[in-house]
């Protein structure tokens with residue numbers, strides 16, 4: 001069965017004014033769709049067609065040399081963007097419960113967590129992602145990855161938050177102002193989804 005572009009769990013304009021409708025339409029309907037198409041082309045006729053994309057990424061070393069780069073880039077793009085859309089929503093807010101406790105324990109406060117995350121996002125030269133992950137032992141960690149790499153290839157890491165810092169994610173509205181995009185993005189984080197990921201990672 002071929003990989004498919006997932007529908008957004010909200011309207012294209014639902015994240016306004018922080019992320020504009022045109023960016024969402026292009027980012028989802030063109031960029032993400034292209035990763036899906038290229039992934040399907042790369043794995044056509046192989047056993048990887050029938051696997052979950054995250055399962056493929058976790059065992060990237062089993063993918064044959066001739067398609068490994070295509071799977072890494074386009075499978076990573078498919079997995080990262082799927083998580084990215086689900087991480088966002090129109091209501092924003094702040095974490096509560098065990099996730100809030102975990103963040104306070106790891107970073108001191110939510111603001112300190114955001115500062116570290118924003119620094120990782122800003123320090124990524126060129127295209128990539130910033131992540132907050134839960135490690136195998138339940139601890140929390142922030143890092144960034146280049147291109148479409150991500151936590152799925154890091155053994156035991158479960159992504160909780162992922163922020164796309166490719167220019168295609170913000171250029172139409174923010175041009176070169178990545179810092180403003182990163183800061184504003186916190187207004188559209190769906191903390192209920194993040195809390196559910198945290199619960200399943202440490203549960």
Ligand SMILES: [Fe+2]
Nearest residue numbers: 031164166169
């Ligand atoms: Fe993207």
